[in-house]
Amino acid sequence: MTDQPEGQRFSQIYARHSDLLPDSPRMRNRVALAIAGVGDSDRLQAFGKRIEREQGILVGRTAYRHDWPPLFKAMALRDVLDAITTVYGGIEHYNSGIQAEQRAQFLETCRRIFLEEQVRYRIDKKGGVHFTVDQQFELLRVTTLSGLGAVRFNGVRSLYDEAFSALDRVPPDGKGALRSAFFATESLFRLIFPSAHQLSSSEVQKHLEPFVNKIYANQKPAINLAQKLVASLKDWIDGAHFYRHEPGAEEPAQPPLELAIYMVSEAGGHLRWLAKLDAMAASS
Known part of the structure; x- marks a missing residue:
């Protein structure tokens, strides 16, 4: 696993077989709420714009907590997994210590969600999503x-x-x-x-x-x-x-x-x- 690039979006590394990739409605909902819990409406809106810009999809309104679960429910799985990396990179703060802490907390929450919902993914230290083995x-x-x-x-x-x-x-x-x-x-x-x-x-x-x-x-x-x-x-x-x-x-x-x-x-x-x-x- 050490030769896998860190911090890159899931879809940039792996072949896509969306019909058989591990998925879970609860995982999608919980990750959406994890993102929604990271910041205020301005930050959430910025996350949505970043997803549109980096992933090439239109997401619409994202300024409010309740906007995120239906958005993640409708997304392709690759975009759900990519969004974790995209949002991780978008968590910014003028205080570098606070930024590092917020990013770490977000990744830890997503890792716990993957574990508890039993989907076969892991997250590297730079926010990249990988299969648990390879x-x-x-x-x-x-x-x-x-x-x-x-x-x-x-x-x-x-x-x-x-x-x-x-x-x-x-x-x-x-x-x-x-x-x-x-x-x-x-x-x-x-x-x-x-x-x-x-x-x-x-x-x-x-x-x-x-x-x-x-x-x-x-x-x-x-x-x-x-x-x-x-x-x-x-x-x-x-x-x-x-x-x-x-x-x-x-x-x-x-x-x-x-x-x-x-x-x-x-x-x-x-x-x-x-x-x-x-x-x-x-x-x-």
């Missing part, structure tokens, strides 16, 4: 959920999204994230192979290996590659089992965060491939 990790979530758009995958999609929610907690719940990613993969596997008892190496070998051979029949390089991916899935399953809580056994400790992030990332690849195989089989 752009690539959030993009993985978006592309995976997009690939699970069919109604029959609703449960899978929900479980995988829960993995990201677990990583948003303070402290991050890597164990919960890993388990949710595992259950999402198991749910999809059993949708494709209803007779499978569970997601395990033996069940993958029994069901997925012949399935893959059939899908890629007469494509020897593709079969060879696909079987390596099957082997990778087996290894992923075996790794995940270290953090599954078996009845009568001691609850495992939290995994190192970097390993939890890696396992959730790998689950995204497995889910997208399995969903594609399911679609290919249905169309053949």
Whole structure:
């Protein structure tokens, strides 16, 4: 995360997938009221003009506290997030100490709102908004959920999204994230192979290996590659089992965060491939 530029607006850094970005009506309302609480009517009007000038949108009247919640409700999400950075830069005072204090208080309020409303954003020390992990990790979530758009995958999609929610907690719940990613993969596997008892190496070998051979029949390089991916899935399953809580056994400790992030990332690849195989089989 240290290589991400600070103090720049969200939309200037990240690819936009507005339909799947974490959003919340309560978050929007609370951020709007946080801005409205920063100053008097002259300052609020100045904030509105600054948003118009910097972000290229028309916002209308902003001089009064009650103007801000409906404004934020109607905004595109990118503009809501950008407005935090824009307003932060617009908090000015002739006393530099007071200015720094007001800016810090505003950012702290917005950070608390993000945390309490469980949206996956963080704010850097210069007012820039970022994803809690990084752009690539959030993009993985978006592309995976997009690939699970069919109604029959609703449960899978929900479980995988829960993995990201677990990583948003303070402290991050890597164990919960890993388990949710595992259950999402198991749910999809059993949708494709209803007779499978569970997601395990033996069940993958029994069901997925012949399935893959059939899908890629007469494509020897593709079969060879696909079987390596099957082997990778087996290894992923075996790794995940270290953090599954078996009845009568001691609850495992939290995994190192970097390993939890890696396992959730790998689950995204497995889910997208399995969903594609399911679609290919249905169309053949």
